[in-house]
Every structure is written in C-alpha cells, then in structure tokens.
Amino acid sequence: MDGRELLIGVTGGIAAYKTAAMVSRLVQSGAGVTVVMTEAATRFVGPTTFEALTGRTVCLSLFDHPEYPLGGHVSLADKADLMCVAPATANFLAKAAQGIADDLLSTLYLAFPGPVVVAPAMNTVMWNQPAVQRNVRQLREDGVHFVDPEEGWLSCRASGAGRMADPERIRAAIAQWLPSQ
Secondary structure, X not given: OOOOEEEEEEOOOOOXXXXXXXXXXHXXXXXXXXXXXXXXXXXXXXXXXXHHHHOOOOEOOOOOOOXXXXXXHHHHHHHOOEXXXXXXXXXXXXXXXXXXXXXXXXXXXXXXXXXXXXXXXXXXXXXHOHHHHHHHHHHHHOOOEEOOOEEEEOOOOOEEEEEOOOHHHHHHHHHHHOOOO
16 A cells, blocks of 8 residues: 555544554555544544544644645545545445535545445344445445444444454455545
8 A cells, every 4th residue: 555645535424543543554554544524523532543643633623723724535546546434434434425515524524536345334123224224325326335334232332233343454455446546
C-alpha cells in the first residue's frame, strides 16, 4: 500500500476502537490515511487518536477546513484511491443507499468516484431488519464492497451477527479492491 491514499470514514459505533487498530496497520504499510469522522463517532473514539496514528488532521465537518476551498468532500475525494467506512452504522448505510448527504462523510461518499469498502457494525436485531438488509442490497447493486459483520459477542450484551469484521479482514479487503497504480 506504499504511497496509496486512503479515506477512512468512522461512524458512531463502539467498533470504532477496532478502526484505530486498522488505521495504524494501514499507515505502517505505507498508506497515506485521512480519517473522516461523524459527530457520533467522536463519542466513541476521539479525533486525537486518529490524528496521532495518521499524522493528519481528522476531518469532521463540511465547513471546517480552510485548506479545502472547494469543500472537503470534493478535495478529499479527488486525491484518494479508495474509501472505506468502518464501522458503517445502519444510519450511514441508509444515507448512502438513499443518496442523502447531510454531513461530511455522507457527502464525501456521494462525491467519491473510486471503490468503496464498508464494514457494517450494529446490534443483531438492527442488522437483521428488512430496511437495513434492503439498504445493503441496494449498496451492493451500486458496487459497494462489503466486509460483512461477524457473529459473536456484542457490546449490547447479546451474541449474534453484527460485530464489525476483524481489522485484518478489512485491511485485506482494502488491498483487494485498491485499484492498480
């Protein structure tokens, strides 16, 4: 991944701590990583964690970066080779499937022309909801690559499908879908 530019979107789920480990591995492999966090994500892992791991400012808002006069969604989308959202909450999946752009991450998703990898994470009941599965089907049809959630113990004290995939599985999917140079 040496010299490749990656966008990592982080949404509001407890699995965000796993994303920090994945980001660290990506940086160690030579990738340039820019992290975009939703407001809810900052309630689970602070932006400072990702800034320390990447050596870059974390992007939080459509309007908070003067170095992107065309807007972060345009500038960030233009320079990245691949976008990955991990964890991808039910909220993000719904926005992406319906084309809703009401924060930096959802707007960036719509402006990004390259491959997108998502790693959903949520409660088992949420993951199995017909609306969530409908959104997953739509995104797959749209060409989004999924690293499906795993079965196991969840933070809601239940066991089942919904755990975000292991960071190494997500890193491998990123490597697989990264366009050739």
